[in-house]
Amino acid sequence: MAQAQNQAIPKQASGGTLSQKMSAKINPVALEDKELIARFKDVDTRNYAFNLLVRKYQERIYHHVRKMVIDHDDTDDLTQEIFIKAWKGLENFREESQLFTWLYRVASNECITFLEKKKRRFFLPIHDVKKELLSKLNSMTSNKSIHVTGEEIEMKLQKAILQLPNKQRLVFNMKYFDDMTYEQMSEVLGTSVGALKASYHHAVKKIEESLNKEQI
Amino acid sequence: MKKQIKLDEIDKIQNIFDTPQGYFDGLPQQIQKQIQQPQKQAVWQLSLKPKYALVAASFVVLLIFGVKFLLSTQIDGEQITLAEVSEQQIRQYLLQDGVHEHDLMDLYIQSTNNGQEKSEEAIITDEILETEIDIDEIEELL
Secondary structure (H helix, E strand, O other): HHHHHHHHHHHHHOOOOOHHHHHHHOOOOOOOOOHHHHHHHHHHHHHHHHHHHHHHHHHHHHHHHHHHHHOHHHHHHHHHHHHHHHHHHHOOOOOOOOOHHHHHHHHHHHHHHHHHHHHHOOOOOOHHHHHHHHHHHHHHOOOOOOOOOOOOHHHHHHHHHHOOHHHHHHHHHHHHOOOOHHHHHHHHHOOHHHHHHHHHHHHHHHHHHHHHHOOO | OOOOOOOOOOOOOOOOOOOOOOHHHHHHHHHHHHHHHHHHHHHHHHHHOOHHHHHHHHHHHHHHHHHHHHHHHHHHHHHHHHHHHHHHHHHHHHOOOOOOOOHHHHHHHHHHHHHOOOOHHHHHHHHHHHOOOOOHHHHOOO
8 A cells, every 4th residue: 555655656756855845845035034044054954045045035136236237247256156155154144134134235245346356457547447337238228138128218327327436326226226224224334324315315416417417 | 498307206217137038047056056166266266366466476575585685694794703803813713723834824924914015024934935945845744
């Protein structure tokens, strides 16, 4: 009887790793961060928990980075680097801040470092990283196959955002696109709420000016 | 004139960036792969970073200059030490060490002359050495 039952089980169900089987059942987005961290700290479920963590946050982190560095390949490299850093640092994560703000902090630092490095790589002042990013954006719009969608106003907004300093771009993106609170942004950037409010206000003014200038 | 755009008055502008199809399905595996071989890559990256190369190069240059400086000060030190030894002390040392009398005589002549003209006594000694002493006799003495 038992033998007959075993034969009835489809082969697919017995194959695959434990994490594959479990991740098929659990929706990573629904899983609480605390639970994810607890599972990560347990050596037996570490890989599985990290896989869920990546699945839960990969899109948010990717888009946060993409808005900063524009290019998909650069974003891909940075996103992988960010999650590798998260893997290394998560064991010592003390849960004083939220997991997603901690990941955003790692991501924001990586973006700033990447852009600074890019700037330093070219010693001549003629080379402007902002111009490079803008030309990338333009080439993406002219070649629609390179992973960019968007109407005219959306593209204009992106070009206007590129005129802002890097840290102000981060502030604007987190507030406008990701709907983060100033308190969360403060955790990410280590800047006071007041300074962030002022920074966002100035960013909006600059962007509106830029959009209206183009309209005339 | 067109109406001025105010960000909070218009519909929220959406993010324009898209990803290749299926990108997020493969990303966790890509990251897992990288996590499994981190150390090898870290060493390779360290050797490539110009920042570290510059530090290493500066260190080597400093090391070379440091060694050169140390060697030169050592030589100076030796020279100063020899200059401080008096001639009398040198003579005493040579006598104790069994140095031949002729050599001591040379040293004496050199020290008494010290860049000046030879004294009468020295000239006479030279003459005696040149004329009166036979080379065969010296060989016998030796």
